[in-house]
Structures are given as structure tokens and as C-alpha cells.
Amino acid sequence: xxxxxxKDALLEAAxxxxxxxxxxxxxxEAILERAGVARQSLYQHFESKxxxxxxxxxxxxxxxxxxxxxxxxxxxxxxxQRVYALYDFLADWFSQPDFSGCAFINTAAEYSNxxxxxxxxxxxxxxxxxxxxxxxxxxxxxxxxxxxxxQLALLxxxxxxxxxxxxxxxxxxxxxxxxxxxVQACTPSSPHTTTRRKT
Amino acid sequence: xxxxxxKDALLEAAxxxxxxxxxxxxxxEAILERAGVARQSLYQHFESKxxxxxxxxxxxxxxxxxxxxxxxxxxxxxxxQRVYALYDFLADWFSQPDFSGCAFINTAAEYSNxxxxxxxxxxxxxxxxxxxxxxxxxxxxxxxxxxxxxQLALLxxxxxxxxxxxxxxxxxxxxxxxxxxxVQACTPSSPHTTTRRKT
DNA sequence: GCCTAATTAGAACAACCGTTCTAATGGAGC
DNA sequence: GCTCCATTAGAACGGTTGTTCTAATTAGGC
Numbered sequence: 499x500x501x502x503x504x505k506d507a508l509l510e511a512a513x514x515x516x517x518x519x520x521x522x523x524x525x526x527e528a529i530l531e532r533a534g535v536a537r538q539s540l541y542q543h544f545e546s547k548x549x550x551x552x553x554x555x556x557x558x559x560x561x562x563x564x565x566x567x568x569x570x571x572x573x574x575x576x577x578x579q580r581v582y583a584l585y586d587f588l589a590d591w592f593s594q595p596d597f598s599g600c601a602f603i604n605t606a607a608e609y610s611n612x613x614x615x616x617x618x619x620x621x622x623x624x625x626x627x628x629x630x631x632x633x634x635x636x637x638x639x640x641x642x643x644x645x646x647x648x649q650l651a652l653l654x655x656x657x658x659x660x661x662x663x664x665x666x667x668x669x670x671x672x673x674x675x676x677x678x679x680x681v682q683a684c685t686p687s688s689p690h691t692t693t694r695r696k697t
Numbered sequence: 698x699x700x701x702x703x704k705d706a707l708l709e710a711a712x713x714x715x716x717x718x719x720x721x722x723x724x725x726e727a728i729l730e731r732a733g734v735a736r737q738s739l740y741q742h743f744e745s746k747x748x749x750x751x752x753x754x755x756x757x758x759x760x761x762x763x764x765x766x767x768x769x770x771x772x773x774x775x776x777x778q779r780v781y782a783l784y785d786f787l788a789d790w791f792s793q794p795d796f797s798g799c800a801f802i803n804t805a806a807e808y809s810n811x812x813x814x815x816x817x818x819x820x821x822x823x824x825x826x827x828x829x830x831x832x833x834x835x836x837x838x839x840x841x842x843x844x845x846x847x848q849l850a851l852l853x854x855x856x857x858x859x860x861x862x863x864x865x866x867x868x869x870x871x872x873x874x875x876x877x878x879x880v881q882a883c884t885p886s887s888p889h890t891t892t893r894r895k896t
Numbered sequence: 897g898c899c900t901a902a903t904t905a906g907a908a909c910a911a912c913c914g915t916t917c918t919a920a921t922g923g924a925g926c
Numbered sequence: 927g928c929t930c931c932a933t934t935a936g937a938a939c940g941g942t943t944g945t946t947c948t949a950a951t952t953a954g955g956c
Contacts, residue, residue, distance in 0.1 A: 501752055501847060502902075503902095503903095504903065504904095518809060519809065520721070520806065520807055520809065522719070522721045522722060522807075523721060523807065525942075525943070525944085526943080526944060527942085527943085527944090533787075534905060535903085535907065536904045536906095537904095537905085537906090537945085537946095538902095538903075538904075538905090538946090538947090539902080539903060539904080540945095541944095541945070541946080542902075542903085546944080546945080547787070547943095547944065547945090567920090583778050592714060598806075598809040599805075599806055599809070602814075602862065603802075603806065603858055603861075603862060604806040606798075606861055606862040607719065607797075607798055607802065607803040607806045607861070608719055608721075608722065608807065608821050610717060610718065610719065610797040610798070612864050613709040617862075620862050621862055621863045624859075624862050624863055625863070648871060649871065649874075649875055651850070651859070652852070652855035652856060652859055652868060652871055652875070653855055653875075654855070655853035655854070655855040655858045656852055656853070656854040656855030656856075656858070657855075658795050658858075659802055659854045659855070659857075659858050660850070660851055661822075662805055662806070662809075663801065663802060663816075663820055663823050664820045664824070665811050669851060672847060672848065672851055673851060675848075676848055676851070676852075676875070676879065679878060679879060679882050680875065680878065681949085682882075683878045683881075683882070693777070697915075701932070701933095702932095702933095703932075703933065724912080724913070724914085725913080725914060725915085726912085726913085726914090734933085734934090735933060735934045735935065736915085736916095736934095736935085736936090736937090737916090737917090737932095737933075737934075738932080738933060738934085739915095740914095740915070740916080741932075741933085745914080745915080746913095746914065746915090750927095897956105898955105898956090899954100899955090899956090900953100900954090900955090900956105901929095901952100901953090901954090902932095902951105902953080902954100903927095903950105903951075903952070903953090904949095904950075904951065904952080905948105905949090905950080905951095905956105906947105906948090906950105907946105907947085907948080907951100908945100908946080908947075908948095909944100909945080909946070909947090909951105910943100910944095910945090910946105911941075911942100911943075911944090911945105912941105912942080912943065912944100913939090913940100913941080913942065914939100914940100914941090914942100915938100915939080915941105916937105916938080916939070916940105917936105917937085917938075917939090918931070918934105918935105918936090918937080918938095918951080919934100919935090919937105920933105920934075920935085921933080921934065921935095922932085922934085923930105923931095923932085924929105924930090924931095924932100925928105925929090925930090926927105926928090926929085926930105
């Protein structure tokens, strides 16, 4: 029990509640109850609720990017299939019972001022994800990986939000289909190597 | 002054503040101050803050859809160009100084429970927008207008959220470019009638 | 076994929340 | 001119917010 059990319990409770109920929608009281921890412990390990929020956003960023990269890596050895697997990752995520959209989109919505520290953390997360996608495009030897990554990221955002507002939209599959078209469109008409239409 | 000036002032203030600061982020006090109205007036015309929120969401739905439809109608007489004009509408919207994303996406994020009345109003709004887009696709005689509308709507969501989280992304133009590709892809390779590449 | 530090429970705080009440003021319609 | 009702200002309500404080309790390292 090196990293103090109370601090960990608090962070875990914060991750659950801030994500599913929103930041303003989650009281310190609720976090303490969920963590099974005394009030004092919170202010011993974090300077304030906002400090805990910042910690939550940082671990969420780390974890979510990890999930995404692990998923696409495990999905296939073919770099192009890994690009498409981004949307299988989304489908997997959407099917989780506590799916509540993207924590960072939600945070940017709650703190609309783009200068607000939390909003900035949201932008930073999205920039990081964009970088990861761009990396996938480069690995797949796709032309203009920067531009394509921006397109693929926009599709992901659209799918996330669509599924959040109207659950059951099957938005991940929709986005994947569009992604196929985009890749096809930017590829100099190479005879589709692994484009076995299945879905 | 038929529809009581106080009620109107309250609704107007609610529209501004709920949209730009969020619902939970806006206090009754702030609305009263902005509206320049006494506290009692609020509870005379609306049964509660939640009642005012519902009223806000309804007028926002009506107005936003009106803005969109008016914009694309005025943009061109060519039905296909009207489809593309959806994304010019977005660009116009994004450039407004108080742009804070989509009020309904934000509301669905704040009230994550899909059964919550506010979340349901958000779903209803998106369904309505989807219907309008489908109508545009039909007018443009595009094949499978229902499926295409879902794709175009997903692009719009992606652009809105991208611009909200990271202002200055030029996401509207990005989405428009993708929309062109999608329309091209679903059209049985008719020689591009009005596809004069300009942007 | 003792010392240190983490943790605990719970009271207390001021500030804010949404809401209700009281009482006075205003103006428009008959 | 009087009545009715929208509107006003402001106090007051109970509940919740985030935070601080006080003490008592636990557990680990030397």
C-alpha cells in the first residue's frame, strides 16, 4: 500500500462520478461516500475539489489514450486495419454500461470558456488523440496523414456525440463506413487489398 | 405588450445564459439580474427553474432549426448546393462571438441519464434536425437520402464538437470537404454537374 | 513499545442554491 | 376612479455546497 489507499480510492471514485455525472453534478460529499473515505483525506491529498478534478482529467487522458492504442494494436497487425479498428474501439466503448460520452467533450461543455484550465486540458487531450491517429495513418503509409487524421478524428467526435445524445444509433459503424470511403478517396486507386466487404 | 415583457425578458436571459454557461452553471439569481426582473416574476410565469429550462430548450430547438433552414434556403436555389450549405451555416455559427457548441449536446452531457426529460429533449432535437437534412437530400434527388442524412448529420456533430473543444480548428470546412466526398461516393458517377472546385 | 503520520468521525463554517412569502408599487381596462 | 393583475423589492426559508477545524483512532517503521 505505497501510494496511500485513501488517495487512490478518492481518484477512482472521482473518475467514476465526474465522468458519469459531470463535474458540477458531482458533490464532494458523493465522492467521499463512494470512496468510503473521510472528508479530511480529500483535502490532505488534493488542495481542493478543483485539484481533484484536474487529477481526474489527467488520469482519464492517460487511461483513455492507453485503451485506444492498446485496442487498435491488438486488433490487427495490418496498419491499415488498425486505422479502421479505431471505430471498433468506439463500438466497444459505446457498449459499456456506464458510457456517458467523452469526458473531455463534456468538460469543455461544462467549462465553456476556452481559457479555463479544465477546457484547456480537454483541448490538450484532443490534440494528443489527433497525434496518435496521425501516427496510425503514417504507419499505414496513407498519403497526407495529417489531413486524414483530422478527418478521422472528426468522424470519431461525431460518432461519440451521436451515440451519447441518442443511444443506440450505431454511430460507430456509421463512422467506420465513412472512414473507409475517405481512405479509399485519398488512396491513388490502388486495387483494394483487404477491402473484403463484410458489414 | 401582449406576451408580458417580464416573461419574454426571462426567456431571453435564460437562452443566453443557459447556452453560454450551461444549465447547472447558471443560477436563478444570474437570470433575474440579466433579465432585470424580480424574482417573483420567474415563479409566476414558470413553475420552477426546470420549467424555465424546458422552455429554453423548446425555443432553442425552434430557433436553431429555423436558422439552419433559412440559411440553406437563402444560400442557393440548387438543391445540392443547399446540402453543402449546411456546413457554411456551421462556419457562420462558429464565428459568432458567443458560440458555445450545441446547446443540446451540452444539455445531454449535463444530464447524462438518457431518460431525463432534458436529455430526451436533446434527442428529439437531433431527430428533428436529421429529418430536415433528409428532406434536403431528397430535394437534391440523392440516392438513399435517409442513410446519407445520417452521415451528413454525423459530420455536423463532429464539426460542432471539434470547434467547441478546440476553437479555430476550421472544422466546418473540414466537414464540408468530407460531405463532398460522401455525396460523390453515393452518386452513380454522374459527371459532376456543379462540382466546380473552389475552396 | 513508541513516534510519526495517515486516517477517521463529526461538528462548524460561510456562501450559495432554488423557492416561498410579504407588502408595496405600477399601469391598463372598464 | 377604481379594480385587477403584473411587477417590484427584499426578507426569509431549508437545503446543499466546498472548506476548515477539532479530536480521536489507527497503522507502520525504527
